[in-house]
Amino acid sequence: MNLLEPNNTAASFRDIVKREISKEGYKINIVGLLASEDPASITYSNYARTGCEDVGITFNLITVNPDSIGRILSEVNSDNTIHGIFIYYPIWNDYRDAEIRNMVSPHKDVEGLTSYWISKLYANDRFDDTEQRNKAILPCTPLAITKLLQETDAYMPYGLPFSGQTITVFNRSEVVGRPLAYMLSNDGARVFSFDVNGGVVVDISANQKEEIAVTRREALIKSDIVITGVPSKNFEKIRADELKPGAICLNFSSVQNFEEDAREAATLFIPRVGTMTVAMCMRNALQLYHNYHQIS
Secondary structure (H helix, E strand, O other): OOOEEEEEEEHHHHHHHHHHHHOOOOOEEEEEOOOOOOOHOOOOOOOOHHHHHHHOOEEEEOOOOOHHHHHHHHHHHHHOOOOOEEOOOOOOOOHHHHHHOOOOOOHHHHOOOOHHHHHHHHHHHHHHEOOOOOOOOOOOOHHHHHHHOOOOOOOOOOOOOOOOOEEEEOEEEEEEEHHHHHHHOOOOOOOOOOOOOOEEEEEEEEEOOEEEEEEEHHOOOOOOOOEEEEOOOOOOOOHHHHOOOOOEEEEEEEEEEEOHHHHHHEEEEEEOOOHHHOOOOOOOHHHHHHHHHHOO
């Protein structure tokens, strides 16, 4: 099995952020709001703290009651000494989580999950000012995945980097799968995007106006890259006989979505992205500081 572990790539991005913060003497402050006892959220908050400390960002985790998170978030939004905000989900695991997500100031949204940044992504609007100096913030996990794919032979350094690539993504969540599909399509790929209801084609380069249905079998046999993020043990794992020969496979779920024979058959297998997600949050934090908080 030919593995690409994310740790070295993540470390290189953290080093870039760390060097700039140290060289310029930036004082960047980030707050994390934890409103649940979900083990994955607690783990993520610990990773965020470690990542911030590693690059020289001050991180303060605040444990809050779900009923008070809206009030506290409003206070953090208006505090000019705070430059970035993490919120750890799920809080209620229903529509209220999306409401809280969109309460975060876009200028402090280190995870790039507010509708402000997501709408820019879907419109392929890559800047936040008419002078095109302030780069738009991208959601951290989709960004982490694309950066890892840049380490593979599928990436082209000139033009649209994934032009000519066909990619299947098993996850259509509004925080990872769907933004990822559009990011890859914006960069030239033809994307098959799947959720529990089936698959659709996302192909912006072909000026496609509607999402056309596609089956799992049709998608996998055509795909140069297969990306999975299904957090359920009931998911039918990807098998080697479903894959296109030479496919690159990446799993970002805490649950393994590939059978062992598929992992062995892949020309390259990327087993996780967690450390890269945190590194991209650090990168976003620095970009937000440049865009909106740096004192000239």
